[in-house]
Amino acid sequence: MLTFKKSKLAVLLVLVLAAAVAAGCGGPEEKNGENASGVSGTVKVAGSTSVQPLSEELVAAFEEQYSDVTVNVQGGGSSAGVEAANSGTANLGASSRELNGEEKEYGLTETVIARDGIAVVVNTENNVTDLTLEQVKKIFTGEIKNWNEVGGENKPITVIVREAGSGTRGAFEEIVLGGDAKFDANAIIQNSTGAIKKGVISDPNAVGFISLGSVDSAVKAVKVDGVEASAETVINGSYKISRPFLYLTKGEPDAATKVFIDFVLSEEGQQIVAEEFIPVK
C-alpha cells in the first residue's frame, strides 16, 4: 500500500516536471511567417517601469495589426533601459528621464513617444489648493515645515519623495529644486508611485509628487503657480513640471523595431498614449 502510494507520487512529480519542461523549454524561436506588412521578428523593450504600462498597451494594439511581430516588454528601470539599448540586450531601451551626461555619449537615437506631467499631490483633507513653484521648492527642501506657512492648518508637513535615480525624481529635482538645492534629509523615501500615493492617502499632512497619469480622486493635485496639472497645460507649457518618455535605439533599428516605433508615433499609437499620458503629436 505504502510503496504503491509512494511510487504514484513519484510518477506524479515526474509528470508535473516533464509537462512543465515540455511547455517551458521551447527555446528561442524565430517567426518566419509573412503577413501583409511583410515584417516579422521579435522586438525587446526594456527599461523604465513608468513607461512599461504604456508600452504594454501600445504592444497589445500593435500586435493585433502585425501578428508576425512579437514585442516583449520588461522593466528594469530607466538606467537599465539605457544600458540595454546601448549593449544591444534590447532593441528598444525605455527611459522616463532625459539622458545624463555619460549616457549622452553613447550616441543613442532618442525618440520622444510621450510626455508625462508630474503632479504635486496632497491628502484630500488638506485645504491647501495652490502653491507657488518657490513654495513647492521650499517644502521639498525642508525650508517650509508647516502647512500654516503656505496658508494651511497648523500641521507639520510630511514630505514623501522618490528614491535617488528615479526618473520622476530627477525631473522634479531639475525643474523645481534647480541645480544646488537638495531634498529634505528627513523626507520619507519610497521607490514607487503606489507607495507615495498610499503615504499621501493615509497621512493628512503628507505631500508627494507622482506621474500625472496616476492621479485619481484618492489624492488631490495642487495647482502650481495657479496652473492646474493637466494634459493641456503641459502641452501649452504653462505647467512647468513634466518629463519625456523616451525610446532609445542604437544604430539603425531592424525592420520590426522600426515598424513598432512608427506605430507608436502614428495617430493610432498616440491616441493610446493620450488615454493616460500626453501625446507628442
Add this chain to the structure above:
Amino acid sequence: MISVKTSQKIAKTALWIAGFSTVAILILVIGYVLFEGLHVLSWDFLTENPRKMGSKGGIFPTIVATIYFTALTLLIATPIGVGAAIFLTEYTRDGKVTRLIRFGTEALAGIPSIVFGLFGFAFFVILLEPVTHGWSLISGALTGATMILPTLVRTSEEALKTVPVSYREGSLALGATKWQTIQKVVLPSALPGIITGVILSIGRVIGETAALMLTLGGSLRLPESVFDPARTMSMHLYLVAMEVGTKEATEKAFGTATVLIITIFIINSVANQILKRFIAKSS
C-alpha cells in the same frame, strides 16, 4: 514573595498567551488579506490576461509563469541538492572537505535574497546574456536555484540519515556496490522525506520577490520559452500594488495575495501529509 504555585500559574498562563498570540498574528495577517482579496477571486480573475498593467483583468500569465519558474528552479536545484546530500551522508566522514561544504551551504543559506539578486543580475543577466537572453525565466531560475540549494541539501540529508544503517549493510553484504546501494536501497527509502523537502522549498520559490526583480524581467506576456522574461505572482503583487497604486490595482494585488496564500496552504498540507506517512512508516 510569590509562592511556587502562583508563579507556576503565571508562567503557564503567559505561555498559553504566547501560543495564542502567534496564532492571533497569523489570523490578523491572513484575515486582513482574505478580507481585502477574497471578493476579487473569480474564474475570470484566474484565467484572463491582465490589462492596464494589472489594474484590470486577471492574472493568468503570472500563474503560468509561477509554475514554469518553480518547475525550472526545482529541476535545476533538486539534482544538485540531493547529490550534495548523498555525498555528505554516504561518502564522507567529518573532515576538512565536509566542513568546507557545510560552511559553504550554511553561508549560502544566510545570504539575503537581494544579494542573490545582485549576483544573478551581474552573472546570469549581464555576463551570460548570450546564453540566458538577459532577463529571462532561465536567469531567474538559476538565481532561485542557488537560493533554495541549502534547504534542499539539509532536508535531503535529514531524510537520508533516517534510513537505517542496517539497510545499507544488508545491501552491501549481498554484494551490491556502494552506488547500487544508494540507488536501489537508500534513495527509495528516503524519497518521501526528500520530496517533502522539495515541496517545502516550493514555498520559498513562490514567495521570492527581491531577487527576481533584478533577474526575471517582469514581462506580463505569457512566456513561450525559458529565454523569455516573465513575472511571478509575488512580483505581480508587488508591482501592481506599488507601481500602479490606483484603488483597483490594490484590489487586484490583494486578489493575487489571496491566490498565493491559498497555494502556500495547499503546498504545506501536501508536504505534511507526505511527512506524516513517512514518519509513520519509519517508526
Add this chain to the structure above:
Amino acid sequence: MDYKAKEKVYEKILLISAFISVITVVLIGGFIFTEGLPIIKKVGLIDFLLGKEWYPTKDVFGILPMIVGTFAVTFGALILGVPLGVATAIFLAEFAPPRVSKFVRPAVELLAGIPSVVYGLFGMVIVNELLMHIERTYLANILRPEYQRGYSVLSASIILAIMILPTVINISEDAIRSVPHEYKEASLALGATDWQTIYKVIIPAASSGIIAAVVLGMGRALGETMAVIMVAGNTVAIPDSIFAPVRTLTGNIAIEMGYAAGDHVKALFATGIVLFVIIMVLNTVASFLGKRGAGQS
C-alpha cells in the same frame, strides 16, 4: 567501463554537486566585490562606511545611516520576536495539548510561507497607520514632528518580528524537544514544578539551540528586503529614536537598483559587500557558537 570506474565517476559527480554551494558563495562574493570595490576605493573605505550622507546623484556615498538602520531594526525585531517565539516554542513543546498544537503548528508553518510582500502591505496599511494615530494622538507633544509619520524603526521591527517568529519557534522547539527526558523526569521527581523544571533545567539544557534560533532569526531580519522598504520610510538619516524613519542596507539596494546608473550602481554593489561581510561574520559566530554548544553537551 567496469563498475569500479563507474563508482568513481558517480562519486566525483556527487562531490561536484556538494561543492556547488561553496562555488556559488565564492561566485557571489567575487561578483559583488568586483562590481563594488572600485567605488569603495574611489570614495575611501572610511568615508564610505562612516559617511553620514548619501546623495548618489551628486556622487556622495556614505552608508553609515543604513548600517545603523539595519542593526536598529534587527535588534528591535529580536527584542519583540524572540521572547514571543521562545515562549511559543516552550508552549508547543511542553504545555500545548495535542488538540491545540495541531492547530498552532500549521499556523506557524503558514506564517513562514507568506510572501514578504504581503507582510509589507499589511505593515504599510495596518501597522503604520495605527502607529501614526498613536504618535499623533498620545505622543504629539513628546515626539518631533518628523517622528509622527508611522514609518519608523518600530514598525519595521514589528513586521520583522512577525517574520522571524517561525524560524525562532521551529528551531527553539526542536532544541527543547531534544533535551533528554531523564533531565525532566529527574527534576520532577525531586519535587520541582513544571515551570521550575522548564526554566531551571530544560531552557539551560536547550540554550545552545535557542541561541542558534536567535542567530538564524537575526540573519533573516538582517536580510529581509521587500517588507522593510514598504514600512520603514527609507529616510537616509541615523535613527535616534524608535519612532524615526530608517533605511536598511537591503532597502538601499532594492530601492535604488532599478534606476541607478554608473557609479551609483557600483555603490549599491558596494552596499551588497557590506551586507555580505556582515552575514559572513554572523555565520562564523553562529558556527562557533554551535561548536561550543555541541562541545558542552
